[in-house]
Amino acid sequence: MTEPAEPAPADETTPRPSRRKLVVTLAAVVVVAAALVAAIQLAPDTQPKPVAATTPAPTPSVAPVVVTEPTKVPANTGQEFDDFARTMGQRLDIPERAMIAYAKATNQLTKNQPGCHLSWVTLAAVGKTTTDHGRAAGATFGTDGAASKAIGEVELRDFSGNNVSTLNAGGPMQLSSALWTKWQQSASGAKPNPQNIDDAALTTGRALCADGRDLSNGGAWWTAVSTLQPAPLYLHRTLATLNVYGTAGNAKTPPKPAVLAAVNFAISKIGLPYVWGGNGTGGNDPGFDCSGLTTAAYASAGITLSRTADSQFRSVPHVTEPALGDLIFYGVPATKIHHVGLYIGNQQMIDAPTEGQAVQVHTYRKPGDDFAGAGDPVT
Numbered sequence: 618m619t620e621p622a623e624p625a626p627a628d629e630t631t632p633r634p635s636r637r638k639l640v641v642t643l644a645a646v647v648v649v650a651a652a653l654v655a656a657i658q659l660a661p662d663t664q665p666k667p668v669a670a671t672t673p674a675p676t677p678s679v680a681p682v683v684v685t686e687p688t689k690v691p692a693n694t695g696q697e698f699d700d701f702a703r704t705m706g707q708r709l710d711i712p713e714r715a716m717i718a719y720a721k722a723t724n725q726l727t728k729n730q731p732g733c734h735l736s737w738v739t740l741a742a743v744g745k746t747t748t749d750h751g752r753a754a755g756a757t758f759g760t761d762g763a764a765s766k767a768i769g770e771v772e773l774r775d776f777s778g779n780n781v782s783t784l785n786a787g788g789p790m791q792l793s794s795a796l797w798t799k800w801q802q803s804a805s806g807a808k809p810n811p812q813n814i815d816d817a818a819l820t821t822g823r824a825l826c827a828d829g830r831d832l833s834n835g836g837a838w839w840t841a842v843s844t845l846q847p848a849p850l851y852l853h854r855t856l857a858t859l860n861v862y863g864t865a866g867n868a869k870t871p872p873k874p875a876v877l878a879a880v881n882f883a884i885s886k887i888g889l890p891y892v893w894g895g896n897g898t899g900g901n902d903p904g905f906d907c908s909g910l911t912t913a914a915y916a917s918a919g920i921t922l923s924r925t926a927d928s929q930f931r932s933v934p935h936v937t938e939p940a941l942g943d944l945i946f947y948g949v950p951a952t953k954i955h956h957v958g959l960y961i962g963n964q965q966m967i968d969a970p971t972e973g974q975a976v977q978v979h980t981y982r983k984p985g986d987d988f989a990g991a992g993d994p995v996t
Contacts, residue, residue, distance in 0.1 A: 687738045687863045690720040708871040709862055710881075711741055714758040715750040715789070715814055721804060722818040726826060733826035734833040738866065740790075740818050742859040743842070746851060747771060747791035751814065756789070762804070762815035764789060773851060776889050776903075781848035790817040792824070796845065800824045821845065850888045857884045857961060857978050864941050864962025875995050876942030878918035883910060883959045883967040889976045891969045905969040907957050910976060911944055914959055915994055922994060926957035933992035945981045946989040954989055 688705070691697040698720065706716035719740040726735045744750045751758060754768040768789055773782045783793045788811035797811050800823040804815035811817055825832060825841040832838045842855055861880055865872045872880075889897065892904035897913050905913065908926045915922050923932045930946045931954075939945060939960040945968075948954035958968030958981065966981040982988055 687736050688866050690723050690737055692724060694721075705866055709741070709865055710877060711745070712750050712752070712758065714760070714762065715744060716741070718758075718762060718804075718814040718818040719744065721815060722822045725804070725819060726822045730826045732829070732831055733822075734831055735822050735826055736832070736863075738859050738862040739825065739832065739838070739842075740822060741862055742855045743790055743821060743845065744818070745858050745862075746855045747773075747786075747846075748789050751789045758789075758814045762813045763810070764812040764814065767812055773846075773848065775848070775850050781846075781850055783846050788812050788817045789814050790821045790845075792817065792820060792845070796820075796824050800827065853887050853978065854884055857887060857965075857967060860963055860965055860978075861941065861961050868941070872941050873995050875915070875918035875920055879914040879920070880942055880959065880961055880967075882914045882917040883961075883976070886910065886913075886976045887967065887978070889969075891972055891974050891976070893972065895969075905976060907969045910967075910969045911957050911959055918995075920994060927954040929957055929994075930954040930989065930992065933994045934996045935990050935992050939981070939991035940993070942993075942995065944992045944994060946992065947987050948989050949987065950989050960991065 688701075691701050699717075702717045702720050703713050705711070705720075706713040709716075711719075716737075719737045722740055723735055723737040726733060741750075748754055748756075748768060748771050751764060751768060753771050754766070756764040756766050756768050758764055768787060768791075770782055770784070770786050771791060772780050775781050783791055786793055788797075792811060797809075797820060800820050801809040801811070802816065802819050802823060803809040804813075804819045809816045809820065811820075824844060827841075827844070830837040830841050832841060839852070839856075842852055846852070861877075861884070865877070886897065886905065890904040891906065892902070892909075893906050894909070895904045895906050896902055896909045897905045908922075908924060908929060911929065912922045912924055923929050926946060927948070929944055930948075930950070933944060936943060941960060941962050943960045945958045945960050945966045946954050947956040956968070958966035958979065960966050960981065961978070964980055964982065965978055967976065967978055969976045970979065
């Protein structure tokens with residue numbers, strides 16, 4: 618089913634017609650050449666009402682997300698391990714000491730629970746979503762992994778203003794007191810400390826791997842992360858970040874800073890309502906339409922895009938295969954491009970789909986779509 622034509626910029630007032638509502642269900646695992654999978658299937662439901670400025674944002678829906686097997690952590694500490702942590706941290710904007718903790722925990726759990734298939738990208742995605750690797754609380758980590766200041770509950774608010782954080786959570790991975798009590802383990806053999814990034818990452822990994830879960834299974838991955846924090850906003854942002862880290866970590870060259878900034882901006886807007894002609898400035902402009910989101914994402918990185926999907930299509934260099942941060946277009950190139958999204962790797966994009974839906978993750982190709990091509994705004 619083809620998307621309706623995109624509106625002109627925000628001074629237009631005629632609303633877009635509503636389409637089907639999407640609801641989240643767990644899907645079967647998608648296996649693609651030694652890929653890790655986290656799959657959530659979209660299903661049609663009833664026609665939604667248009668989202669007004671005062672209406673809470675709908676729950677974002679997530680299409681099947683396939684994360685290619687991330688770059689392996691070197692098995693032993695030493696120069697190769699240190700080079701991996703430093704290089705990957707720089708590439709993904711993860712503080713090196715946090716990256717060391719995620720890699721060390723991955724190695725230990727791979728040894729202790731090999732059937733879990735825990736990946737460092739999952740731990741890093743949790744660390745990013747909860748505290749931005751400690752930075753959201755103004756903390757850094759010393760050589761021993763200890764936080765420079767105690768990290769209490771870091772609020773995660775949805776776009777209705779509700780606090781969806783874990784009550785009384787703490788530390789760089791924002792673990793609840795119950796999870797910490799049950800799964801705590803020290804990475805050094807000392808008393809476990811929830812404010813130590815090594816201990817927090819290892820304890821998080823143990824909680825994720827509990828009950829014999831195999832995290833290479835999409836349903837098991839989703840269940841595992843839900844035990845840390847069940848709020849849909851948290852889950853969907855973690856899943857999108859996992860996808861970006863897996864993609865950028867595997868690339869031959871590091872992502873351009875503007876690309877990573879734009880993608881991170883889009884992830885931060887997951888859950889915001891679609892608003893026809895919206896620029897997401899807040900107040901009477903609470904959400905985005907499709908090109909409003911891509912425009913704002915790249916504006917956050919200092920790059921100016923034309924305001925509509927059609928004008929973006931005609932003003933950026935086209936590419937044969939999309940890469941991280943590229944624009945994904947739909948429509949008829951000769952006449953009208955009506956939709957645009959932001960590619961996050963592994964056949965996925967973040968977009969503002971249509972009335973009644975939140976900014977979310979979608980598979981960018983499906984049978985019968987009117988995919989028109991991709992473009993690189995930072996060439």
